[in-house]
Amino acid sequence: MKGIDQRVTEFEHQLRKAGLRMTQQRRLILRVLAEADDHPDAKGIFTRAFLHDPTLSLSTVYRTMKLLETQGAIERHAFEDGVSRYEHADQQHHDHLIDVETGQVVEFSSPEIEALQAKIAAELGYEIVRHKLELYGRKLGRKGRRKPGEG
Numbered sequence: 001m002k003g004i005d006q007r008v009t010e011f012e013h014q015l016r017k018a019g020l021r022m023t024q025q026r027r028l029i030l031r032v033l034a035e036a037d038d039h040p041d042a043k044g045i046f047t048r049a050f051l052h053d054p055t056l057s058l059s060t061v062y063r064t065m066k067l068l069e070t071q072g073a074i075e076r077h078a079f080e081d082g083v084s085r086y087e088h089a090d091q092q093h094h095d096h097l098i099d100v101e102t103g104q105v106v107e108f109s110s111p112e113i114e115a116l117q118a119k120i121a122a123e124l125g126y127e128i129v130r131h132k133l134e135l136y137g138r139k140l141g142r143k144g145r146r147k148p149g150e151g
């Protein structure tokens, strides 16, 4: 896991490479992004950054995220709720389980699943370049969420 300062520096580098001028606001967005250890959407990033700079606009956040994604610095996920969520691209590979009741995103990785996927692809004559696995689940034992007549 990389340090936050190191992440900010790398994000800055990516944006400069994309030809973007580094401004105070962009630096703020990069810091908020670097600090996020969940999977925020653009509005979530905006809300966090807005606390530090009320002149910030949502479109600046969108534009910055788009460029970082194009540069491969952040990864975009489109889970079933249709909202684009982001996370740092420098992490170890992992998959996601999405809680269908709360929307919470849980990360996991499984050597067994990775091996099985590679085996299936090989049997089909392929090697895997990348994959995304999303599980949608309901937490066991959570009370008070069931509709009448269910379960």
Ligand SMILES: [Zn+2]
Residues within 6 Å of the ligand: 039, 087, 094, 095, 096, 107
């Ligand atoms: Zn993740």
